[in-house]
Amino acid sequence: MKLLRFPRRSFVVLWVLSIQLVLCRMGVFAGDGTKACKLPFQSESESKALNNLEPLANQNFTVDVTVNTSSYRYVFQVCGNAGGVPGAGVIQINLKAQEKPTVIGRYDSTKAIGGSDWVMLIYSNGDPYDNHCNKEPRKAIIMISCDKNTEAGKLTVVLEDNKKQNDCFYLFEMDSSAVCPVVQSRLSAGSIILIIGFCLVAIYLIGGFLYQRLIVGAKGMEQFPNYAFWVEVGNLTADGCDFVCRSRNREEAPAYRGVTSEALEEEPEERDDHLLPM
Numbered sequence: 001m002k003l004l005r006f007p008r009r010s011f012v013v014l015w016v017l018s019i020q021l022v023l024c025r026m027g028v029f030a031g032d033g034t035k036a037c038k039l040p041f042q043s044e045s046e047s048k049a050l051n052n053l054e055p056l057a058n059q060n061f062t063v064d065v066t067v068n069t070s071s072y073r074y075v076f077q078v079c080g081n082a083g084g085v086p087g088a089g090v091i092q093i094n095l096k097a098q099e100k101p102t103v104i105g106r107y108d109s110t111k112a113i114g115g116s117d118w119v120m121l122i123y124s125n126g127d128p129y130d131n132h133c134n135k136e137p138r139k140a141i142i143m144i145s146c147d148k149n150t151e152a153g154k155l156t157v158v159l160e161d162n163k164k165q166n167d168c169f170y171l172f173e174m175d176s177s178a179v180c181p182v183v184q185s186r187l188s189a190g191s192i193i194l195i196i197g198f199c200l201v202a203i204y205l206i207g208g209f210l211y212q213r214l215i216v217g218a219k220g221m222e223q224f225p226n227y228a229f230w231v232e233v234g235n236l237t238a239d240g241c242d243f244v245c246r247s248r249n250r251e252e253a254p255a256y257r258g259v260t261s262e263a264l265e266e267e268p269e270e271r272d273d274h275l276l277p278m
Contacts (some may be wrong), residue, residue, distance in 0.1 A: 049114030090276035
């Protein structure tokens with residue numbers, strides 16, 4: 001029996017395609033991000049709110065809920081196919097029934113409302129209700145609040161408001177640092193100068209110590225950079241302060257009262273060479 005031989009290049013292509021298929025299924029490859037969401041009324045505020053959610057794009061967030069005897073799984077994705085369902089931003093899966101997922105909201109009908117530390121994402125145009133809310137399309141509201149300690153928190157179901165004739169909705173919550181405001185640096189110019197000064201002093205001390213010890217071969221206190229100079233700093237400072245700040249006459253006072261300093265001066269030596277006999 002003769003075995004078929006495929007070119008090595010074909011194996012490489014098949015291997016790459018298989019990996020890409022698995023990663024796409026897992027939602028690893030990034031799509032268009034938040035640009036996939038379609039805003040009916042394009043505005044700067046909504047675009048800004050969507051841009052804040054860019055770090056959360058291409059990720060599936062799930063939560064399981066049990067209501068009476070029914071169990072449901074909700075899958076949410078920012079401007080992407082939730083659970084792999086094309087066009088769905090939020091889906092509902094009945095875990096006890098073999099039926100297709102229910103689309104709660106689609107990202108081609110999106111509204112985004114942003115605040116200082118929160119973003120409200122609204123997906124409309126979901127699958128119609130069967131018997132509730134006058135059979136209107138479902139709608140999902142996802143409230144994303146600031147939490148600096150987590151990049152993407154756990155998705156929770158707050159309520160399903162379907163006890164009225166119209167304007168029913170599903171409300172979800174989750175926390176994320178993506179919607180937190182950017183904290184600007186509060187360092188003043190003086191603080192920056194002090195930090196730079198401390199860094200320069202540290203470099204001087206460490207570098208001088210290593211130089212004195214490894215290059216010069218100093219031991220003990222002589223390893224301190226410019227040790228001889230710093231030892232004399234105290235004396236030099238005291239001399240400078242004495243010269244500038246003290247105003248008294250520096251001449252010593254005479255030993256006895258009534259005797260002036262001129263009298264104490266050394267008298268010129270008298271020469272008596274002319275008295276010698278010739």
